[in-house]
Amino acid sequence: MTVLIALLAGAAIAAPHVLRLDSAHPATAAAIWFAAVCLRALVALFVALFVVFYVPTTTLFQLVTHWCWHTALPLLTSHLGLSGHSVGDIALLAPVLALAVSLLSVSVGLWRATRAIATWVRRTSVGTGPRETLIVGEHDMVVAAAGLRRPRIIVSAGALACFDDEELAASLEHEHGHIARRHRFVLVTAEISRSLARLLPGTRRTVDELIFHLERDADRWALERMHDPTALASAICKATQPRPEAGTALLTLSGGAVTRRVRQLLDCTSLPGRRARLDVLAATMVILVVGLGAALPSATFAGIDKAAQDSAVRHCAT
Numbered sequence: 001m002t003v004l005i006a007l008l009a010g011a012a013i014a015a016p017h018v019l020r021l022d023s024a025h026p027a028t029a030a031a032i033w034f035a036a037v038c039l040r041a042l043v044a045l046f047v048a049l050f051v052v053f054y055v056p057t058t059t060l061f062q063l064v065t066h067w068c069w070h071t072a073l074p075l076l077t078s079h080l081g082l083s084g085h086s087v088g089d090i091a092l093l094a095p096v097l098a099l100a101v102s103l104l105s106v107s108v109g110l111w112r113a114t115r116a117i118a119t120w121v122r123r124t125s126v127g128t129g130p131r132e133t134l135i136v137g138e139h140d141m142v143v144a145a146a147g148l149r150r151p152r153i154i155v156s157a158g159a160l161a162c163f164d165d166e167e168l169a170a171s172l173e174h175e176h177g178h179i180a181r182r183h184r185f186v187l188v189t190a191e192i193s194r195s196l197a198r199l200l201p202g203t204r205r206t207v208d209e210l211i212f213h214l215e216r217d218a219d220r221w222a223l224e225r226m227h228d229p230t231a232l233a234s235a236i237c238k239a240t241q242p243r244p245e246a247g248t249a250l251l252t253l254s255g256g257a258v259t260r261r262v263r264q265l266l267d268c269t270s271l272p273g274r275r276a277r278l279d280v281l282a283a284t285m286v287i288l289v290v291g292l293g294a295a296l297p298s299a300t301f302a303g304i305d306k307a308a309q310d311s312a313v314r315h316c317a318t
Contacts (some may be wrong), residue, residue, distance in 0.1 A: 009292065012285045013039050016209065017202060021278070022260065026217035028278050030186070033210040035285035037190050040197035040206065042292045048095040049299055099196055106195035110188065117146050121154060129155050131172055141239045143171045143253040145178040148188065153179070159239065167235040170227040171253050174235075177221025178251045183214045187251075208257075215256035219265065233265040 016036050021029040124136040133153040136142065142156035153175045155168075163171065178184070190207050197203045222232055239254040 005292075008288060009039055009043055012036065012288055013043070013202075015281065015285075016206070019278075019281075021209075021213070022264070024275055024278050026213050026220050028275070028282050030210060030213040030217055031282040032278070032285060033206055033213060034186055034190060035282065035289050037193045037197065037203065037206045037210060038289045039285070039292070040200050040203055041193035042289065042296065044099060044197045044200065045296060046292070046299065048099055049296075051095050098199075102195045102198055103192065106191055110191060114148060121146060121152075126157070129160070130168070131176075133172065135160070143175060143235070143239055145175045145184070145251040148184050151179045151184060162238055163235055164231075166228055166231040167238070170222050170232040171235040171239070173222035173225050173227055174218045174232065174253060175251070177218035178214075181214075181217060181221065183218065183251060186214065187211070212256040212260065215261055216264065218251075219261060223265075229265040233262045236262055236265075 013036050016032050019032075021032065121134065121136060124138055126135050126137045129135040131153070133155045136154055136156050138156040139158040140156055141159050141162060142154060143159050144154045145151050146154045153172060155172070159171075160168070187210075190210055194203055194207050219232060223229055236254055236258060239252065240258050
């Protein structure tokens with residue numbers, strides 16, 4: 001059963017990388033990539049649990065750590081105080097410590113980015129604009145949804161000066177789509193998952209593809225409200241320039257792969273439709289994420305019980 005679940009998780013993680021999702025419904029594609037990054041994080045956690053609780057029961061581990069370093073290297077270990085047991089314990093804890101450090105680093109980064117954006121908005125805001133947007137006195141082209149708990153749409157003076165009426169309306173609707181669809185929470189979860197799975201190949205691309213399809217989802221939100229695709233594409237191109245670095249705290253108009261987004265907006269005469277098989281895949285991957293997430297606490301407790309049952313006083317070989 002465990003092998004089957006591992007194979008399913010591996011297949012689900014690999015699936016988005018071999019499928020053509022640019023023509024899929026944006027919400028379906030985003031759900032697939034989001035489930036993939038969450039599965040990566042869960043796999044990293046299960047691997048760490050396996051190393052901590054089950055590797056010590058293997059014959060190889062016991063062969064390596066049943067003797068003490070001071071029996072082989074007495075001159076060195078008399079100064080360092082090392083034993084085979086302590087070295088083995090440190091090796092077991094290394095994956096957990098690595099995950100904890102990575103998670104802490106990303107969490108602090110998200111917090112600092114949120115604080116930096118809040119400070120920037122307070123320092124540069126000059127008043128309220130159309131549709132209760134917040135105008136900032138910047139010459140750069142900035143149109144963005146900022147904040148996590150109480151998101152606001154930020155528009156720079158430079159954007160107001162350069163956009164025509166249709167471009168401004170389409171870009172504002174795009175940012176309203178980010179807020180209404182709660183993309184900020186998806187991205188925060190994805191960043192936390194990335195911090196846990198960063199050592200797995202393809203994790204960075206998984207998050208980048210998720211961002212791209214969330215931008216497609218916001219584009220679709222704007223187009224469904226009768227905005228001209230050409231106007232939205234033009235606004236995206238104008239907004240493509242250096243902007244504040246804030247990660248998930250600032251969802252900008254020019255986020256994601258701009259060239260691919262603009263090509264879709266200009267080349268497609270109709271909105272992409274749903275494909276039943278991709279919907280089934282997305283639902284299956286979400287169910288797998290929920291199932292593995294629910295199994296994580298029980299696996300942890302089972303590992304603790306197994307470690308307690310198998311624990312014994314280890315003696316050094318002489």
